[in-house]
Amino acid sequence: MDGNILKDIREALTRGDRAAVAGLTGQAFDQGMPVKDIMDSGLIAGMEAIGKRFKANEIFIPEVLIAAKAMHAGIAILEPHFTKSGIKPLGKVLIGTVKGDLHDIGKNIVSMMLRGACFEIDDLGIDVSPQKFIDAAKSKDIDIIAMSSLLTTSMNAMRDTINGLGAAGLRDKVKIMVGGAPVTQEFADSIGADGFAKDAATAVDKAKELLKR
Ligand code: B12
Structure with missing residues (x-):
């Protein structure tokens, strides 16, 4: 399994490249990488990096929003795989x-x-x-x-x-x-x-x- 793909996801997210984030997230999933790893070490870690740069005034609200949209594009790929169909809701x-x-x-x-x-x-x-x-x-x-x-x-x-x-x-x-x-x-x-x-x-x-x- 290629851990570099997580780095690529983080970088694409910080560039705000929605298509790349979605594509790489799908690729990581198809390679069999656990959804939690893609979330934690790819999408969330990328957004944390954005948060740090925002805090340091290196980037501003528009860049943060663009990164957030890129993050959502990745989440949208993973979300269907989180849901187990046909099971009674816990609550x-x-x-x-x-x-x-x-x-x-x-x-x-x-x-x-x-x-x-x-x-x-x-x-x-x-x-x-x-x-x-x-x-x-x-x-x-x-x-x-x-x-x-x-x-x-x-x-x-x-x-x-x-x-x-x-x-x-x-x-x-x-x-x-x-x-x-x-x-x-x-x-x-x-x-x-x-x-x-x-x-x-x-x-x-x-x-x-x-x-x-
Ligand atoms: C992205 C962002 C924005 C985006 C929001 C986009 C969006 N759609 O959400 C935009 C650009 C719009 C924005 C605007 C503002 N922001 Co802002 N923003 C951030 C930033 C960079 C990241 C937040 C984030 O998404 N983190 C990633 C997520 C995954 O983490 P999280 O939200 O903490 O969630 C996790 C846990 O907390 C927990 N959790 C979250 N919710 C819940 C709920 C439950 C029930 C449970 C159990 C757990 C749980 O689980 C989550 C996943 O693990 C933070 C800085 C930072 N590093 O946190 C500032 C930050 C939160 N923003 C801040 C500020 C000041 C603002 C503005 C006032 C800026 C301004 N001057 O206009 C406005 C406020 C607008 C408003 N009225 O809300 C400050 C807040 C300071 C404070 N202590 O009050 C921060 C901390 C930046 C800073 N250091 O100054 N922001």
């Missing part, structure tokens, strides 16, 4: 990025991994207000609400959503899981969430654990 997850926050790359990876682990996903998208979470939880039979936040300024919307669910009498009917780069276990505990995970793979384990509680 239903309502997921979204909280109000005031437009970051969705991590949230989409968590969605994809949960879907791949046989959870049914209802994705509310980005900038999701507490009321929108509450309305969706009211009208659907939901097991877990998963909230993502990448901004220290939007993290409090998680607290508002949890409080709103309490006021609507829904808090005991759902488990709540939170995540995103600035979120910690300590913060999750302080807002009364049931679970936190630092990455998408751990999010799957956490979701399974929450269903057993």
